Amino acid sequence: MIWFKKYLPIFRYTSHVRDFKTCVLLNAKRWAPDVDFMKQFEGVAIYPTEEIEKYFKVIYSSIVRPVERKLQNMWINFGPQHPAAHGVLRLILELDGETVVRADPHIGYLHRATEKLMEHKHYTQNLPFVDRFDYVSTLANEQGFAIAVETLLNIEVPPRAKAIRVLCSELSRIANHLLNISGTILDAGGITPFFWMCEEREKIYELHERLCGARVHCAYVRPGGVSQDIPIGFLDDVHEFCMKLGERCDETEDIATENRLYYARTAGIGAVKAHEAIYHGFSGPMLRCTGVKWDLRIALPYDGYDLYDFDVPVGTMGDSYDRHLLRLIELRQSLRIINQVIDTMPAGEIRTDDSKISLPLRAEMKTSMEALIHHFKLCTEGYIVPPGATYTAVECPKGELGFYMVADGTSKPYRVGIRSCSYNHLAGLSFMGKGLMLADISILIATIDIVFGDIDR
Amino acid sequence: MSFLLKRTLGAGKNLGRAVLNSNQYTGIQRVATKTDVATPQVETRPTVAKLDPLQKSQLIDFGKYIAECMPKYVQKVQITAGNELEVLIPPEGVIPILQFLKDHHSAQFASLVDIGGMDVPNRPYRFEVIYNLLSLRYNARIRVKTYTDELTPVDSACEVFKAANWYEREIWDMFGVFFANHPDLRRILTDYGFEGHPFRKDFPLSGYVELRYDDEQKRVVVEPLELAQEFRRFELSAPWEQFPNFRGNPVSEEVVNQSGDQPKKE
Numbered sequence: 001m002i003w004f005k006k007y008l009p010i011f012r013y014t015s016h017v018r019d020f021k022t023c024v025l026l027n028a029k030r031w032a033p034d035v036d037f038m039k040q041f042e043g044v045a046i047y048p049t050e051e052i053e054k055y056f057k058v059i060y061s062s063i064v065r066p067v068e069r070k071l072q073n074m075w076i077n078f079g080p081q082h083p084a085a086h087g088v089l090r091l092i093l094e095l096d097g098e099t100v101v102r103a104d105p106h107i108g109y110l111h112r113a114t115e116k117l118m119e120h121k122h123y124t125q126n127l128p129f130v131d132r133f134d135y136v137s138t139l140a141n142e143q144g145f146a147i148a149v150e151t152l153l154n155i156e157v158p159p160r161a162k163a164i165r166v167l168c169s170e171l172s173r174i175a176n177h178l179l180n181i182s183g184t185i186l187d188a189g190g191i192t193p194f195f196w197m198c199e200e201r202e203k204i205y206e207l208h209e210r211l212c213g214a215r216v217h218c219a220y221v222r223p224g225g226v227s228q229d230i231p232i233g234f235l236d237d238v239h240e241f242c243m244k245l246g247e248r249c250d251e252t253e254d255i256a257t258e259n260r261l262y263y264a265r266t267a268g269i270g271a272v273k274a275h276e277a278i279y280h281g282f283s284g285p286m287l288r289c290t291g292v293k294w295d296l297r298i299a300l301p302y303d304g305y306d307l308y309d310f311d312v313p314v315g316t317m318g319d320s321y322d323r324h325l326l327r328l329i330e331l332r333q334s335l336r337i338i339n340q341v342i343d344t345m346p347a348g349e350i351r352t353d354d355s356k357i358s359l360p361l362r363a364e365m366k367t368s369m370e371a372l373i374h375h376f377k378l379c380t381e382g383y384i385v386p387p388g389a390t391y392t393a394v395e396c397p398k399g400e401l402g403f404y405m406v407a408d409g410t411s412k413p414y415r416v417g418i419r420s421c422s423y424n425h426l427a428g429l430s431f432m433g434k435g436l437m438l439a440d441i442s443i444l445i446a447t448i449d450i451v452f453g454d455i456d457r
Numbered sequence: 458m459s460f461l462l463k464r465t466l467g468a469g470k471n472l473g474r475a476v477l478n479s480n481q482y483t484g485i486q487r488v489a490t491k492t493d494v495a496t497p498q499v500e501t502r503p504t505v506a507k508l509d510p511l512q513k514s515q516l517i518d519f520g521k522y523i524a525e526c527m528p529k530y531v532q533k534v535q536i537t538a539g540n541e542l543e544v545l546i547p548p549e550g551v552i553p554i555l556q557f558l559k560d561h562h563s564a565q566f567a568s569l570v571d572i573g574g575m576d577v578p579n580r581p582y583r584f585e586v587i588y589n590l591l592s593l594r595y596n597a598r599i600r601v602k603t604y605t606d607e608l609t610p611v612d613s614a615c616e617v618f619k620a621a622n623w624y625e626r627e628i629w630d631m632f633g634v635f636f637a638n639h640p641d642l643r644r645i646l647t648d649y650g651f652e653g654h655p656f657r658k659d660f661p662l663s664g665y666v667e668l669r670y671d672d673e674q675k676r677v678v679v680e681p682l683e684l685a686q687e688f689r690r691f692e693l694s695a696p697w698e699q700f701p702n703f704r705g706n707p708v709s710e711e712v713v714n715q716s717g718d719q720p721k722k723e
Contacts, residue, residue, distance in 0.1 A: 108645060113655055122693065150506065156503065279567070280619050294593055384695070389538060389543075391571070391589050406575060411693050415575045417571065417587070419573075419589070424620055
């Protein structure tokens with residue numbers, strides 16, 4: 001194509017003008033994909049592996065297919081240290097979301113082997129152990145122990161001692177119910193009644209201190225009677241306390257009982273049917289809230305309870321709200337009993353006359369030789385209990401506290417088996433807790449009224 | 458002469474006894490017994506417990522009735538502590554007897570109150586398992602006792618009473634009595650890695666091991682026990698007889714004894 005090149009010099013001054021190539025492309029030196037090149041992209045680029053399955057995939061079509069997944073319920077530890085666990089309770093909960101599927105209580109964090117220790121000490125030395133079972137209502141436990149030993153000894157205490165024991169037991173019942181009612185309200189979120197009722201319990205502790213010298217663990221009610229007579233003016237103070245306690249309970253009831261929030265928190269929680277309650281061995285307020293009329297003070301009366309006139313409330317629904325109301329009414333009935341005791345307190349002695357069992361009076365011990373000998377033998381060796389076995393139960397504020405005591409003719413018991421009510425109630429948690437939400441579990445533990453001194457012993 | 462001596466000596470003897478006993482003239486006074494079945498006498502002395510003779514006679518009748526209904530398993534029926542009924546059975550009879558007592562119309566002991574264990578090492582079957590039952594309908598209590606040793610299992614009462622669950626776990630933990638067919642027999646009161654059965658009489662009161670926190674290993678370690686003071690054993694037995702008034706009192710009165718032998722109560 002360059003035949004006209006000899007004519008090109010006339011185009012010398014047009015060298016800035018590009019050459020017009022009519023047959024060759026402008027960027028003929030640049031490479032462009034051709035057919036061979038495109039062939040290598042046919043076919044599969046990558047095969048999916050296991051790692052790739054985990055990558056995030058963009059769904060291009062609108063159809064989303066469900067993925068099969070294996071889920072497991074969460075197990076949490078409602079641990080031994082927890083403000084809502086009412087002591088040292090380790091509750092292993094299997095939760096499906098917020099709902100409890102399975103509840104498994106682990107206990108034993110307060111186990112002190114009391115039953116074994118009691119075999120190595122004589123009966124008076126065993127009395128302080130008994131205080132430490134249900135430590136919120138101490139005098140009621142002592143009464144149970146005293147009645148059990150008296151059954152083995154086949155003795156009866158004088159009427160004044162019985163009246164004092166009833167007074168102590170009802171004061172313990174008030175203390176226990178004050179704590180439990182306000183504790184439940186505290187777990188539900190209302191903090192104030194707890195402070196009010198703890199102030200009332202403080203007054204009960206002061207009454208204990210006037211009675212026997214110790215605020216909580218009294219060691220006052222002993223087999224054979226009580227250890228000392230009530231001080232002068234004590235009954236007046238008890239009367240004044242009881243007069244005012246009704247109004248304190250009214251204040252708490254104003255906050256909690258008519259409250260929609262409290263009702264919503266407690267109604268229907270832990271509902272128990274009567275036959276289930278009996279089947280699981282419940283007793284006390286847990287049994288009465290289901291509608292069963294069973295109270296050991298009325299059915300198998302001890303210590304002169306048949307002399308006093310009082311009602312025993314019985315619930316209908318068996319749920320936590322019923323228990324709250326039941327304990328409040330029981331508190332007021334305890335006030336009624338205390339008033340009757342104060343009115344009819346008999347005069348007389350406070351210990352059995354049998355000098356082989358009860359200590360002599362201090363003045364007598366310092367003057368009479370025989371009294372000194374008896375005092376020495378009773379304090380060192382203790383009184384000998386004739387051989388026998390008994391199961392004696394009393395109506396503790398939480399339920400039925402029973403002592404299976406076997407004596408072998410020495411001054412130490414051969415075996416003391418303690419049946420505490422909170423043990424059964426906590427075992428019932430595993431069937432009552434199913435289907436409840438996690439927040440309801442803490443309310444349920446509060447209304448069951450458990451205390452770990454009782455459970456673990 | 459001898460007449461005078463006897464009088465003075467006799468007077469001295471009476472005087473001594475009157476001072477030492479709280480109840481004077483023991484020879485003349487009627488001895489208190491709990492065995493007045495034939496002629497129930499009402500107890501009038503203020504310091505002695507008053508038991509209801511009607512309740513006792515009803516319990517005796519019921520004890521005889523149980524022995525008639527279940528002659529295969531009831532070995533002995535007795536009354537202890539004045540007015541508590543006890544039924545003694547072999548370990549094979551636990552489930553039949555408990556089921557009978559729970560479901561029979563004139564028994565209806567629907568509530569299992571307590572299962573207790575007791576260790577009497579002298580016996581060949583050293584462990585005693587005691588079931589305490591309560592009838593809400595008839596306001597009565599009853600006790601069922603069986604025996605076993607370390608290796609023989611007892612049938613679990615869980616199928617009869619749900620309340621038995623934790624009680625049997627406790628007896629397994631504390632005594633080592635195995636309960637067959639228990640849904641969940643594991644330790645309940647002792648520590649998680651604890652070895653031994655604490656309430657047996659040959660297990661010492663202080664145990665074998667002690668726990669402490671070791672700063673080097675940063676955990677709680679278990680070590681053999683070291684006590685600062687040796688265990689003081691107080692021998693508290695008195696040389697003289699303690700309860701002359703109760704000398705005639707039996708530990709337990711037999712209502713029915715079908716096995717014929719006389720086991721001694723501890």
